[in-house]
Amino acid sequence: MQIRLADFGVMTESEQLSTLDRLLNGPQEEVSAVDAGIRRYELRYEMSSDEMRRKVAAGEIRETAEVADWLFLLRARPDRVAR
Amino acid sequence: VSPGKHGPNRLRNYLAVHSTIMQQLLQGGFVLSEGLSLSSDGTGGVIISGRVFCRGGIYVDVRKKVARVAGEGGDPVVQTSDYSYNVVLGGRGNIFRYDSPHPDHNREHHVHRYDVLTGDTQGSLDFIYSEDEIPTL
Numbered sequence: 548m549q550i551r552l553a554d555f556g557v558m559t560e561s562e563q564l565s566t567l568d569r570l571l572n573g574p575q576e577e578v579s580a581v582d583a584g585i586r587r588y589e590l591r592y593e594m595s596s597d598e599m600r601r602k603v604a605a606g607e608i609r610e611t612a613e614v615a616d617w618l619f620l621l622r623a624r625p626d627r628v629a630r
Numbered sequence: 631v632s633p634g635k636h637g638p639n640r641l642r643n644y645l646a647v648h649s650t651i652m653q654q655l656l657q658g659g660f661v662l663s664e665g666l667s668l669s670s671d672g673t674g675g676v677i678i679s680g681r682v683f684c685r686g687g688i689y690v691d692v693r694k695k696v697a698r699v700a701g702e703g704g705d706p707v708v709q710t711s712d713y714s715y716n717v718v719l720g721g722r723g724n725i726f727r728y729d730s731p732h733p734d735h736n737r738e739h740h741v742h743r744y745d746v747l748t749g750d751t752q753g754s755l756d757f758i759y760s761e762d763e764i765p766t767l
Contacts, residue, residue, distance in 0.1 A: 550668040552678070556649035563642055568704030575672045604734035609752075610742070612691070612716045615729050619693045622712045622733070625672035 548573060581620050588617040596621055635766055638699050638709045641676065648678075651766075660685050666692055674698035675708055687720040692767060715767055719746050724753070728765050739764050 548570055555563060589595055594602070599617060602608045610618075639647075645668070655661035666680035675697040682690040697711040716727040726743045729736065739758040744750045758764055 548669065552645065552649065552652075552666045552668055552680075553664065555645060555668060556653075560642075563645075564704050566704070567641060570668065570670050570676070571674055571698075571704055571706070573670075575670055580669065581672075581677070600734050603732075610729075610732075610736065612714075612718075612724055612727060615714045615716070615727060616691075616693060618729075618732050619695075619712055619714045622730075623671060623677055623693075623695045 581623050584620045585617065585624070588613065588620070592617075636710060636761055636764060638707045640701075640705050641696070641698075641708045642705045644696065644708055648767075652682075671695055671697065674702070674706055675711075687722075688725070689718055689720060690767070691716040691718065694767070713765075713767075715765055722746050723749065723751060728758075 550566060550570060555566065558566065585596055588599075592599060596617070599608070599614065600621075603610055603614060603618075608614065652661065652664055656664070662683045662685060664680070664682045666678055666682065669677050669679070671677050675695065678692060678694040678696065680692055682692060684690065691714075693712075693714045694710060695712040696708045698706040699709050700707040710730075712730045714727065714729050717725045719725055723746045724742070724744045725746050726741055728739070728741050730739055731737045736755070736757075741756050741758060742753045743756070744753040
């Protein structure tokens with residue numbers, strides 16, 4: 548479930564509350580969207596996320612905008628503490 | 631949990647502040663349109679992502695995680711935990727990008743700056759140690 552912020556801004560208070568409740572407590576398909584984004588980067592760069600992080604930390608690849616986005620998605624994953 | 635402008639807030643209030651500031655920027659004329667969306671982060675918070683179009687062919691790619699720090703239901707207390715705001719001159723390259731700390735490198739809030747008009751793709755890096763300098767988009 549995705550909500551355009553422009554649409555959210557013109558909702559009534561009760562509409563906003565019910566929309567947020569559905570977003571946060573409904574089916575969590577957006578989590579898999581994060582995983583799908585990570586997978587796209589792994590395929591595009593032909594390396595695992597762990598390898599990317601290792602190479603960035605070692606200075607072997609630069610932290611480009613795409614790499615920063617990839618790192619963001621890794622941090623945005625719900626189970627990021629274990630990763 | 632830090633106090634101040636980056637401190638915790640109710641999600642609805644957080645989004646209302648965002649909406650108010652975005653409306654001001656739209657009325658001011660520099661921001662032409664915004665295509666930001668809200669999705670769940672899977673742990674009771676939200677991810678804000680999308681693109682903000684500005685004058686002069688500039689756009690901002692936004693990724694922000696607003697994590698739940700307390701409360702349940704549809705209006706928990708939240709706080710920004712991670713972000714990446716990449717400002718681009720369309721057709722030329724990146725102008726600057728603000729990133730939250732990464733786990734393995736650049737472990738402070740930081741900004742990458744590029745001399746976009748000369749084709750600079752390496753850029754420079756500055757760390758941010760003052761909360762006031764952390765962007766609030």
